[in-house]
Amino acid sequence: MKPSLQLRIGQSLTMTPQLQQAIRLLQLSSIELQAEVQEALESNMMLEMDDGESEQKTSEDASNQTEKSKSDIDITDNVTDLSKDTMPDELPVDSGWDDVYESTPSYTKASTDKSVYDSFENQNTKEKTLRDHLEWQLNLAQISDTDKVIAMTIIDSLDDDGYLTGALEDVLAAVVDDLDDVGIEEVEAVLRLIQSMGPVGVGSRDIKECLSLQLKQCDPDTFRLEEAIILINNYMDLLAAHDYKQIMRKMKLDREELTEVVGLIQSMNPRPGNQINDSRTEYVTPDVYVKKVKGIWKVDLNSDGIPNLRINSAYANMIRRADNSKDNNSLKSHLQEARWFIKSIRSRSETLLRVTTCIVERQRAFLEYGEEAMKPLVLHDVAETLGMHESTISRVTTRKYMHTPRGIFELKYFFSSHVGTSYGGVCSSTAIRALIKKLISAETPDKPLSDSKIAAILEDQGINVARRTVAKYREAMAIPPSNERKRLT
Numbered sequence: 261m262k263p264s265l266q267l268r269i270g271q272s273l274t275m276t277p278q279l280q281q282a283i284r285l286l287q288l289s290s291i292e293l294q295a296e297v298q299e300a301l302e303s304n305m306m307l308e309m310d311d312g313e314s315e316q317k318t319s320e321d322a323s324n325q326t327e328k329s330k331s332d333i334d335i336t337d338n339v340t341d342l343s344k345d346t347m348p349d350e351l352p353v354d355s356g357w358d359d360v361y362e363s364t365p366s367y368t369k370a371s372t373d374k375s376v377y378d379s380f381e382n383q384n385t386k387e388k389t390l391r392d393h394l395e396w397q398l399n400l401a402q403i404s405d406t407d408k409v410i411a412m413t414i415i416d417s418l419d420d421d422g423y424l425t426g427a428l429e430d431v432l433a434a435v436v437d438d439l440d441d442v443g444i445e446e447v448e449a450v451l452r453l454i455q456s457m458g459p460v461g462v463g464s465r466d467i468k469e470c471l472s473l474q475l476k477q478c479d480p481d482t483f484r485l486e487e488a489i490i491l492i493n494n495y496m497d498l499l500a501a502h503d504y505k506q507i508m509r510k511m512k513l514d515r516e517e518l519t520e521v522v523g524l525i526q527s528m529n530p531r532p533g534n535q536i537n538d539s540r541t542e543y544v545t546p547d548v549y550v551k552k553v554k555g556i557w558k559v560d561l562n563s564d565g566i567p568n569l570r571i572n573s574a575y576a577n578m579i580r581r582a583d584n585s586k587d588n589n590s591l592k593s594h595l596q597e598a599r600w601f602i603k604s605i606r607s608r609s610e611t612l613l614r615v616t617t618c619i620v621e622r623q624r625a626f627l628e629y630g631e632e633a634m635k636p637l638v639l640h641d642v643a644e645t646l647g648m649h650e651s652t653i654s655r656v657t658t659r660k661y662m663h664t665p666r667g668i669f670e671l672k673y674f675f676s677s678h679v680g681t682s683y684g685g686v687c688s689s690t691a692i693r694a695l696i697k698k699l700i701s702a703e704t705p706d707k708p709l710s711d712s713k714i715a716a717i718l719e720d721q722g723i724n725v726a727r728r729t730v731a732k733y734r735e736a737m738a739i740p741p742s743n744e745r746k747r748l749t
Contacts, residue, residue, distance in 0.1 A: 282604040286611060287655035290545050290565040297567040297605075305575050306591075306598035310568040390422060390462070390536045391415055397457045403450075406439055410450040414463065422462035422533030423470070424451070461532035468496045474528045487511065487521045499525075502746040519748045546663035548616045550627065557627060559617045562663075566609055569602050571595065611648075615656045618642050619674050626674070627664060631694035636678030636686050679725060687723050693733045695723070700739060705747035 288296060301307050394415050398408065413434050417426050428447050435442060454463040460477045464470035471492050478485055491499060491511065498507050499522075508518050529535065549560045579591045619642065625633035639650045639657075646653075657671035678686035696714055703709045709717075711730045718725050734741075 278600050278604070281600060282607055283655065285604045285608050286652070287658060289659040290547055290562070293565070293605075293608075294567065297569070300601055301569075304594050304598050304601070306572050306594045307569055307601065308572045310570040388536060390418065390420070390533045393536045394418075394454065394457060394462065398454075401453065403453070406442065407446070407450050407453075409439060410435055410442070410447055411454060414447075414451055414454055418463065418533065420533050421531040422459065422464070424463055424465050459529070459532040459535045461529065464532075467530050468492060470530060470532065471525060471528050474532075475525075482524070484517075484521045484524050487513070487517070488524045491521055492525065502743065504746075504748055515748060522748060544661050544668055546668055547612060547660045548662050550616075550620055550662055550664045552627075552665070557620050557624060559613065559620055561609055561613055567605065569598075569605065571598055571602075611652070612656055612660060614646055615642060615648075615653060616662060616671065618645055619657075619662075619671060623674050627666065630666065632691050632698070634674075634676065634688040634690040634694070636688040637675050638677070639675060679723060679729075689733070692718070692723060692725060692729075693737060695721075696730060696733055697737060697739070700734075700745070703745075705745075708742040708745040710742045 285293065285296065301309070395412070398411050398415070403411070410431065413431050414424065417424055417431060419425050428444055428451065432442065432444055432447050435447075451463055455461075455473055457463075461470040461474045464473060472489065475485065475489050475492065491507065495507055495510060498510075504515075504518060504522075508514065511518070513521065545562070545565055547562055547565055549562060551558055551560075575591065576595060579595065580588055619637070620627070622637050622641070623635060625635060639653045642648075643650045643653045657675070660671045661668050662671055662674075673690075676688045676690040678688060679692060695718065699709060699714055699717060711727045711734065714734075715725050715727045715730045718730070731741075739745075
């Protein structure tokens with residue numbers, strides 16, 4: 261075949277670097293956006309923060325310069341001149357800068373700003389764990405090295421709730437290679453030592469042992485303590501099954517007395533390890549604020565989360581049009597990137613405001629009356645209203661938060677599927693969850709509502725929901741089934 265040139269005409273969709281940058285900034289959270297802006301400020305000389313103080317500082321400097329030129333006061337006797345003429349070329353080898361020139365701390369407005377003090381609160385400190393707490397108590401106990409090895413093995417076998425997950429035989433098998441003449445009796449003795457440590461109930465092998473240890477640590481004069489210990493040791497299976505009639509018959513207690521005994525047991529902590537394990541607090545910064553002003557719901561962007569950037573005029577003025585040198589081309593490239601970056605941030609803010617305003621208009625009933633009035637809403641509805649793609653709406657609503665009079669919610673919270681009603685309309689799944697939660701909170705404690713009964717009540721209200729759907733929503737809200745919700749009245 262002979263090589264030849266051919267001309268073909270076609271169409272293709274190509275994402276420009278500007279569009280890629282805008283899409284990437286659109287899906288960032290407020291914290292990630294601040295990190296992105298900081299990185300851009302460090303890498304692009306044309307970008308600077310617009311804090312509104314530069315012009316004021318320039319005018320103040322000009323005023324100070326004028327006052328200095330008018331003044332004829334000689335201050336050379338009071339201030340050390342650090343100019344190049346008087347500064348020695350070399351310092352003595354056994355001296356430092358502070359030995360020759362006195363340095364005083366500078367106090368600026370930023371040093372007294374609240375953000376400086378907040379930085380001390382946000383320092384990365386080591387989280388306190390249950391293992392560290394028990395190891396600290398173990399170091400205070402006077403025990404042999406053999407017992408300490410066994411104790412550390414037991415501590416390593418505890419879960420986050422403080423329970424011993426394995427059997428004592430497994431602990432013995434783990435230390436038998438390192439220790440000689442160690443039996444199961446010594447492992448049990450070390451376990452009892454750990455169970456005597458705080459928090460009370462740690463090292464238990466099941467909830468029965470955990471509650472029993474906590475009850476034994478109570479004041480002997482505690483009301484109904486003796487009956488609570490008997491109930492835990494002898495009738496724990498009946499208590500777990502909520503078979504209160506059988507318990508009353510076996511322990512010869514009436515309903516009021518049993519209620520007092522169960523109340524004492526419920527005051528114990530079934531997860532003692534959670535008292536020690538610290539979890540890092542995560543702070544949520546709302547991206548938008550929604551409030552009602554004169555009967556109209558208004559949406560405002562959080563100005564604190566939107567960086568104010570501008571072009572550095574000093575570097576921009578250094579660009580020369582007819583100069584094609586390497587330095588001048590670099591300045592032009594940085595200037596263009598800075599303009600794109602500022603435009604992308606503004607586009608992000610405008611898109612976020614439009615999407616949030618549309619959500620507020622659709623979910624006005626939720627803001628007025630709560631979750632039960634939530635309307636069904638999907639991404640396609642907002643995308644069709646605003647003339648955007650669904651992927652854009654998904655990026656905008658991910659990890660973005662709205663501050664409302666009812667609390668702070670992620671924008672994704674306002675989107676939910678719908679369920680048909682007998683009247684031909686639709687009902688939001690969020691509203692159905694709220695109705696289920698309301699029905700369960702109002703049920704009779706000794707006769708809780710089953711999933712079938714809840715489905716029947718919702719059907720009477722015109723909402724066609726199957727029992728399986730009720731069970732799915734109830735489990736999503738971490739609500740136990742009816743047999744576990746049974747309580748004494």
